[in-house]
Amino acid sequence: MQNTNRHRGILKVAGFMALALAAALAGLTIYCGSPQMQAFFNVQPEADQTNYRWQQPPDLRKMAWNIFDKTYIVRPHLDSNFKVENGHYDLFRREQQTVNSDAARVYVQGAAMQEYSLACVSRGSVFSNRSAGKMVALTFDDGPFAKKTAQILQILQENDCRATFFTIGKYVHNNPELAQQVLAAGCELGSHSWFHTKQTGLSSEERAEDFARVAKAFNEAVGAPPYLFRAPYGAVNDEVKADIAAQNMISVLWSLDTEDWRAKSADAVYNSVLDVVRDGDIILMHENAEYTVEVLPRILAALKEQGYQVVTVSELIYAGSDIKAAADGQESE
Secondary structure (H helix, E strand, O other), rough: HHHHHHHHHHHHHHHHHHHHHHHHHHHHHHHOOOOHHHHHOOOOOOOOOOHHHHOOOOOOOHHHHHHHHHHHHEEEEEEOOOOOOEEEEEEEOOOOOOOOHHHHHHHHHHHHHOOOOOEEOOOOOEOOOHHOOOOEEEEEEOOHHHHHHHHHHHHHHHOOOEEEEEEEEHHHHHHHHHHHHHHHHOEEEEOOOOOOOOOOOOOHHHHHHHHHHHHHHHHHHHHHOOOEEEHHHHHHOOHHHHHHHHOOOOOEEEOEEOOOHHHOOHHHHHHHHHHOOOOOOOEEOOOOOOOOOHHHHHHHHHHHHHEEEEEEEHHHHOOHHHHHHHHHHHHOO
C-alpha cells in the first residue's frame, strides 16, 4: 500500500513537472518570435517593418551629426508679422535657398546630449562652457509675451544672433504661436516650470506633475517636450536635479546675471554684461524687464565688436565638447 502511494506521488510530481516544462517551452517559443528577440538576433519580422524601425533605439551619434549639419543652419523665413512663409528658409552663413526642415526638430539634440559626458556640466547643472571660445549664450526667462517676444526676436534676427527662451508652461499653453515663432526664428525653447514655481518647495510627485503639464503644453505647441530646464529663482538641490534628469532634461543655470529685473537704467543692464563678460558665459535676462528691449541692440553690437558669437544654450554646450567629435566620427564612416 505504501509503495502504491509512493508511486502515485511520483507520478503526480512528474505530471506537474511535465506541465511546467510544456508551459515554459510554449513561453520560450512565443518570446523567440517577439520583436525583442528578433532584434537581438538581427532578424527582421516579415510584416509591418515600418513600425518595427520605429522600435529601434535612436542612433544618437548620427543624430548629433545631423544637428551640426542642419539644425543651426536652417531656419524658416518669417514675414513682417513673424509668420512662417512656407517653402522659404534662411540659412546662417550661407546663401538663401529652399530646404526641407522642421523647426521643432531642434529638440532632437536633447537625446544626443544625454549620450555623452559634457565638461560644462558642473554639480548637476550647466552654468557656462569655458571651452567654447568666443561664444556666449543669451537667455530670456519668464515669457513668452505677445509684444516683447516679437520685438526680441526681431532684434536677434537683425543682428544674426540666436538665444534660448526659458518659457512658462502656462504661457506656452495660452499662446502656442509665440513658442512656434521662437523656434521659427532659429532660437530655442526651454522650460521655466508651469507657472514660475520654486521647485525646492515641491514634493517629487508635485514636481512630476509640474513637468508633465509643461511637457503637454510644449507637445501641443511645437510637437516635442522641452529638454532644457531652468529652475525658477535658480532654486535646485540634489532631489530637484535628480528629478530633472529623470525627465531627460538638462538643468541650465547661468554664469552672468544682468539683474535686469531690478535695474534702474538701460546703462546699468549694459554695463552688467560688458564689464564682466567672459568666454562661454550663459547670460540671464528677462523678457518682461523694463529695459530689455531698449538695451538689447547695444549689448549685441558690443558683444559682436569684441568678437563674441551670440548663440543658443545648446550651441554653447556642444562647442568644444566630445559630441562634435562623435558626430564627425559618424560622418566619416
